[in-house]
Amino acid sequence: MLEIRIAKNGTDLREAMNIRRSIFVDEQRLYTISDEDEFDSQATHLLAAANGNIVGTVRVYSGKNGTWWGGRLAILPSSRGKDTGSSLVKAAVELVREAKAKRFLAYIQSQNVPFFERLGWKKVEDISCCGLPHVLMEAPL
Ligand SMILES: CC(C)(COP(=O)(O)OP(=O)(O)OC[C@H]1O[C@@H](n2cnc3c(N)ncnc32)[C@H](O)[C@@H]1OP(=O)(O)O)[C@@H](O)C(=O)NCCC(=O)NCCS
Numbered sequence: 561m562l563e564i565r566i567a568k569n570g571t572d573l574r575e576a577m578n579i580r581r582s583i584f585v586d587e588q589r590l591y592t593i594s595d596e597d598e599f600d601s602q603a604t605h606l607l608a609a610a611n612g613n614i615v616g617t618v619r620v621y622s623g624k625n626g627t628w629w630g631g632r633l634a635i636l637p638s639s640r641g642k643d644t645g646s647s648l649v650k651a652a653v654e655l656v657r658e659a660k661a662k663r664f665l666a667y668i669q670s671q672n673v674p675f676f677e678r679l680g681w682k683k684v685e686d687i688s689c690c691g692l693p694h695v696l697m698e699a700p701l
Contacts, residue, residue, distance in 0.1 A: 564651040567605040576617035583634040615639035626662030664699040
């Protein structure tokens with residue numbers, strides 16, 4: 561059974577950061593030591609738990625002028641292709657919608673653009689991020 565919930569304590573957060581590190585540092589090599597940054601302390605971190613085990617995460621945080629930002633969507637390889645990523649993105653959009661955001665944006669790795677388009681996100685512009693092609697995308701609110 562898949563459960564999507566907000567990280568509620570230090571243990572939850574450590575698990576989310578461990579998943580992120582295993583993917584963004586070890587698997588994708590986007591960062592050398594850690595992908596953690598100054599936005600983590602203000603972000604809401606959503607977790608996906610499959611049969612009680614945390615297998616994925618995404619973060620959202622509010623920026624300027626009613627714009628919210630999403631990022632660091634990461635699903636453990638063994639849990640991919642089972643709707644985990646989609647469920648996390650939908651929950652993130654719902655959270656941001658309830659917060660009355662004006663816009664919800666994210667920098668998306670180019671190879672994942674079709675995944676977000678299937679969820680109704682639209683391309684805003686092409687950009688480079690971490691030395692890799694990314695696309696700024698906007699969620700339907
Ligand atoms: C991209 C990622 C989040 C997708 O998560 P996931 O749990 O595998 O996705 P889902 O199972 O919810 O996928 C739903 C559908 O989208 C498809 N899909 C998944 N990734 C896709 C991609 N990159 N491009 C196109 N379609 C994709 C799935 O095949 C599935 O299709 P189906 O319903 O016809 O079977 C996951 O592969 C991941 O963590 N990748 C590494 C980290 C990463 O790239 N993060 C995103 C940074 S922008």
